[in-house]
Amino acid sequence: MILKTYYFIINRLIKKDLFSLESLFNISILTSTFLCVFITSITLSITSGFKNNITSKIIKFDGFARLSLNSLSSNEFEEIQISHFKEFESFYSSQFIIKSKNDSELINFYATDKLLDKIENLTIYNDSVSNNGVFIGRELNDKLFPNGLKSSSSALLINKENNPYNIVSINGVFNTGVSFFDRHFVLSNINDISFIDANDLEFIISENDYRTINQTFKNKIVTYKERYFDFLKWLDSFDLPIFILLMSLILVSLVNNSFCFKIEMLNKKKNYLIMNILGLSNSKISLIYSLKLLILNLIGVVLGLLFSISILIIESKMNFIQLPVDIYFTSIIPINFNYTNFIIAPLIILAQSLYFILYKKINYDF
Incomplete structure (x- = not known):
């Protein structure tokens, strides 16, 4: 009987004439809650999607963690290889100046045995197997070869000491969507390069292997978070203004709902006597409006x-939405469907409703 009474009264409170004051309160609460949840969920999903997209590109391109062969003794390397490495990638990395007939640029030369796993949107201009064949980023290609890349194009790689220099054949162009990689990296298959010293090789360690390595070895390993600390810090700097904006939106929704709730309570005092006659106490009346x-x-x-x-x-x-790659590092909107992006606003809003149910039921005095 009590449940039927609650249902009847709440049903009557919600189903009001469209242009009545009560309906305006109901619509205001529904609209503010809907917009708050809708905007917050979409914003968090897209912003975290952008961060995850950029981070995943960094890890895919440059590896999760690096370990230099020079930092380990032969026994240490054998131990870590036997005990920990399930999958690893050998690579060579060093800074060079690449020079064409038109221009030059300081670049990171990167040779790996898993080249095709790293290159995205690859355009091949020379598919023949060539000694010292390399791939350059799209932005670097535009700078070095403004008139277009040809199958016979080549460039000079000059090391820090300016001696010796090496002639490399430009086999193709890649486009990661990350300007830093596309402008400052030159890639090659490690087996195609003749001027690499085996003692300068390093190893890329996967995230799973990194988690299993003991602390002694971890001190000799550099993760992507350390290598790209400044860039990731710059990326994180966008979190604060977005957080302030979304918290302001949630606060406006909470204030609106609280205002509508309290105003309706004050305007409905004439109905309290009727509800009292039905056998409802003041605390139960308050509970009805809170529900x-x-x-x-x-x-x-x-x-x-x-x-x-x-x-x-x-x-x-x-x-449907296409983005400029130079600005957003991707041509499409990356979306992160992590559940945390969808529960923050609902939890805060519903917590306010529960607060009114618990607090008003005990302390509100008509």
Whole structure:
């Protein structure tokens, strides 16, 4: 009987005439909750998607962690290889100046035995097997060969001591979407380069292997977070303004819901006597209005989540929005469907509703 009474009263409170004051309060609560959840979910999913996209490109291109052969004794290397390495990649990395007839650039020369795993959007101009054949980034290609790359194009690689220099054949152009890589990296298959000293080789360690290595060896390993510390710090600097913006949006929604709740409570004092006659105490009357707020917020949360997730899924499948790669490091919107992106705003809003249920039930005095 009590449940039927609650249901009847709450149902009547929600189903009001469209142009009544009560309906305006209901619509205001629904709209603010819906917009808050919708905007917050989409914003967090896209911003975290951008960060994950850039981080994954760095790890794919430059490895999760590096270990220099020179930093280990022969016994240490054998131990770590036997005990820990399930998969690793040998590579050579050093700074050179690359020079063509048109221009020059300081670059990182990177030779690996897993070249094809790292190159994206590859355009091959010379598919013959050539000694000292390399691939250059799109932006570097535009600078060194402004008139276009030909199958016979070549360049000079000059080391720090300016001696010796090596002639390399430009086999193709890659495009990672990350300007730093596309402008300052030259890649090659480690087996195609004749001027590499075996003693200068290093090893890339996967994330899984890194987790199993003991602390002694970890002190000799450099992760991508250390190599790209400044860049990642710059990337993280965008979190604060986004956080402030979203928290302001959530705060506006909370203030709006609280305002509508309290104003409606004050405007409904004439109905309290009727409810008292029905056998409801003041605390139960307060509970009814608090439950109404909770129901409206639940509806707004569900609608906000449904719309935001639907739009994100459609965008991830269809890629309607195209972005300039030079600015965003990708041509499509990267989306992170991590559940935490979708629960922050709903939890805060529903926590406010529960607060009104628990606090007002005990302390509100009509």
